[in-house]
Amino acid sequence: MTPKEIAHNLFYVGVNDRQKELFENLWPLPLGVSYNAYLLVDEKIVLIDTVEVGYADVFLKEIEGVLNGRAPDYLIVGHMEPDHSGSIRLLRRRYPKVQIVGNSKTFEMLEGYHGITSGLYEVKEGDALHIGSRELRFYMAPMVHWPEVMFTYDPKEKILFSADAFGTYGALNGGVLDAELDLAPFRDEMIRYYANIVGKYAGPVQKALGKLSAMDIQTICSTHGPVWREYRAEAVALYEALSRYEGEHGVTIAYASMYGHTEQMAETIARSLAENGIKPIAMHNVSKSNASYILRDLFRYKALILGSPTYSNQLFPEMESLLGKIEIRQVKGRLFGCFGSFTWAGASVKRLAAFAERMNWETVGEPVEQKQGLSTRQACRSLGKAMADRLNHRNL
Ligand SMILES: Cc1cc2nc3c(=O)[nH]c(=O)nc-3n(C[C@H](O)[C@H](O)[C@H](O)COP(=O)(O)O)c2cc1C
Ligand SMILES: [Fe+2]
Ligand SMILES: [Fe+2]
Structure with missing residues (x-):
């Protein structure tokens, strides 16, 4: 893919995986899956999440395509599951000065998976990170889907980076924003993704939704599937219904x-x-x-x-x-x-x-x-x- 500007100075640098048969070696992927990552270019350059390690090379090229020789200052780690954290070690090798932003649970896993213990920037609930014209805020979302999961919010552009929440199976066929895509297959796939991956954690999902209800969110950037803007309310309503086991x-x-x-x-x-x-x-x-x-x-x-x-x-x-x-x-x-x-x-x-x-x-x-x-x-x-x-x- 070529990087795509999905909001002012915010670039999509994720990848499509149409090779893997089974997600987590369990769940079929007839329509593929995307590992989404985002690059925010302000006075500081901020990368939000990485991709599965098999796509690290493609991913690094996407980043270079946007940055033209500059280097990211921060990598925010929303979720340490290897479909998102797998390329961190290679990213660090390519950009040794990148500061890794996470919480204490993130860093425990970062050391365990990658042996990385330095260049860390620890954040807690509600903390802010100044990056120039904007100030990013962090909200913990434990057990949506792992204990270290955290959301990042950009109050200026009203963008939520939601890790696995609001994610879905299905590769992104050309488009990235919801309005650019045929959403018919994504409805089924989003329910299937929820049932397979997030379904056990209804309580934590409800808690996270409670936090989000107080925020003004215009765009949801999840780690899998379309970026939700036109249909953001539908995406949230679906999670509400599913986490209440409505049926x-x-x-x-x-x-x-x-x-x-x-x-x-x-x-x-x-x-x-x-x-x-x-x-x-x-x-x-x-x-x-x-x-x-x-x-x-x-x-x-x-x-x-x-x-x-x-x-x-x-x-x-x-x-x-x-x-x-x-x-x-x-x-x-x-x-x-x-x-x-x-x-x-x-x-x-x-x-x-x-x-x-x-x-x-x-x-x-x-x-x-x-x-x-x-x-x-x-x-x-x-x-x-x-x-x-x-x-x-x-x-x-
Ligand atoms: C490998 C095997 C094990 C079975 N074990 C039992 C059993 O423990 N008790 C029993 O009453 N019937 C047992 N049956 C018989 C089946 O439960 C019965 O034929 C059933 O009606 C098969 O349903 P089906 O036609 O939908 O396959 C077994 C059948 C097979 C092939
Ligand atoms: Fe996950
Ligand atoms: Fe994931």
């Missing part, structure tokens, strides 16, 4: 099946939901859909129905794995239904019901357990109808 009207059905019996139960439940006026219905075969997408739909919709055959006296392994991912994220307030099948001694439905109890979710309808090929069509239809009635009449 839109709709149902996610996730099922496991080896020979199709449990799958046919899922089909019947889905049909019954649709006949009772429910849409959207998201359906996932857990052996095929990556959990990343199931978690996205779980965060998006209010109701979840899970089905699994009994497998060696347990749940089907992929279903067990999904439950673990949901439990870690402490998802709240879902309406829950479950079903399953077995041949000699059923265990799966009991385990799914116990899971819902652990999650403190409301179970809707009667769980359906099917032995061998005996049809439970009517019971599945009733489960679908009960969930539809509950969703249609719930107090929002």
Whole structure:
């Protein structure tokens, strides 16, 4: 890319990664991802974050493209996860005098990852850094997504540098600002990113949003995805809704099946939901859909129905794995239904019901357990109808 001026004297110097298959070696990246970094050119030159180390060379060239031989005075480190901090050591080698701005937790990690212990400028909540015509301010946002995360705010231009908050998967195809991009794919990807990466930290996200509500913010520069300006209110509203686990009207059905019996139960439940006026219905075969997408739909919709055959006296392994991912994220307030099948001694439905109890979710309808090929069509239809009635009449 060529560096782009996204606000007065503020340049985008991030990179697109369209090579990596799995973010954090877990989450698929069909649309790629961007690692965003920003360069603020005032009397002092300030770089905000770096990029994944594989892109360090591209990144350093981007910076040189803006600075023409000058050197950055400060590097502000908003987040030490290696997708943003990976190039710090190489940056320091290229610009030995750059002062690194962070908090005490940042510096502990900086030493651990990079062995860097000097040329540091420590900041605390609300501290200011004078850089000429503006004064940057720092606000701690612990656990959005790691303990050292901090936001940087430019009150003059009303720009927030928000680290992973308001980030999304999806490379930046030409544009950088939201208004320059087709945002349709980013809505799905932003929910998926939240569900995968930030979803466990709803409390810290709410706290951070509380701090932001007192500030006048015209532009949000996150570390992944578009720069939010025209749609900044939508980005904040989405985070509000997701961190309250609100859940839109709709149902996610996730099922496991080896020979199709449990799958046919899922089909019947889905049909019954649709006949009772429910849409959207998201359906996932857990052996095929990556959990990343199931978690996205779980965060998006209010109701979840899970089905699994009994497998060696347990749940089907992929279903067990999904439950673990949901439990870690402490998802709240879902309406829950479950079903399953077995041949000699059923265990799966009991385990799914116990899971819902652990999650403190409301179970809707009667769980359906099917032995061998005996049809439970009517019971599945009733489960679908009960969930539809509950969703249609719930107090929002
Ligand atoms: C590897 C394997 C392990 C199984 N373990 C059990 C079990 O412990 N208890 C049981 O009642 N049925 C067990 N079954 C039978 C399945 O639960 C039963 O056939 C179920 O209906 C399969 O659902 P499906 O057609 O959706 O794959 C097992 C089947 C397989 C292939
Ligand atoms: Fe992160
Ligand atoms: Fe990140």
